[in-house]
Amino acid sequence: MKKRLLLLLAGLMVIFALAACGTKSQESVVKELDGTLEDLKSYKAKAKMTLQMGTEPQVYDVEIWHKDPSFYRVNLKNAQKDQSQMILRNEEGVFVLTPALNKSFKFQSDWPKNSSQAYLYESLIMDILEDKQAKFSATKEHYVFETKTRYQNNKMLPIQEIKLNKKNLAPVSVKVMDPDRNSLVTVEFSDVKFDASFDKDAFDMKKNMTGAQLEVPVMADVEDKEFTVKYPVAEIPGVTLIDEKEITTENGKRVVLTYDGEKSFTLIQEKADAMPAMSSAINMTGKPVDLGFTIGAMNETSVSWTHLGVDYMLASTDLSPEELEMVAKSVLADMEK
Secondary structure, three states, X not given: OHHHHHHHHHHHHHHHHHHHHHOOXXXXXXXXXXXXHHHOOEEEEEEEEEEOOOOOOEEEEEEEEEEXXXXXXXXXXXXXXXXXXXXXXXXXXXXEEEHHHOEEEEEOOOOOOOOOOOOOHHHHHHHHHHOOOOEEEEOOOEEEEEEEOOXXXXXXXXXXXXXXXXXXXXXXXEEEEOOOOOEEEEEEEEEEEEOOOOOOOOOOHHHHHHHHHHXXXXXXXXXXXXXXXXXXXXXXXXXXXXXXXXXXXXXXEEEEEEEEXXXXXXXXXXXXXXXXXXXXXXXXXXXXXXXXXXXXXXXXXXXXXXXXXXXXXXEOOOOOHHHHHHHHHOEEEOOOO
């Protein structure tokens, strides 16, 4: 009897030891991620990004290229509409390209540093490394971290769930959630390839604009197309829509939404003009801001962006930069006002 008990205990110890070997601790995974970040030289990835901020989900195909130390190419393409936008960083600066409108903007910026970027692998690793209270769990195939986001304004999207492949720590998915834990941004990765090789001019602005226009032709009749007015869904306490004005312009219409109350702001929307021919990039004095569905230009009192052939400008002397960004990110709804 005693011998059987000893054999049983020995067997249980072997089982526990094997189980322990199969599951790494949070500390060991974080340490491994730190080493991965230090050794990361280049990668290519594809992803599907879904935004749930408006009346209907907005789905984008995203292609990401990164080459150490600071070259980036992120191509965002609307899955339902043949329009795209690209953010490019090379030795000359940060460029935002809108191929369908023949437009390119140039920023002097440290993008994508110091802020969360749900589709950039190294940004996700930084989110994990910097959140000392991050939650950790493991499934059969994945490591799962729940961390705080590093958005400048993280009140709207404070939490994210990052899922990594156990075999190589590659990103699998990201869910960025609101305070009620609703997933407003979901990124699902595919075809992640580390140590990717690139042509010498892979991050050249003109080459990428030309290549993108082969996939998304320039919109020739942009002025003749109507657009649906969009309204922000983010709420500023004590602020309501008090006026909506439509102005006839040479190229169609301009819609001006005026919000007032404890704070005031104005949102202007009009059909974007396509440039007749590609010219040099327009230098911007603000900074690029990632709105999720597009990249905008932001200064202390306004944010401007182009989305699906429409130009938007949100302006206010009352809203903080964080509030401006929050409201701009929420301009996706064509619901009742």
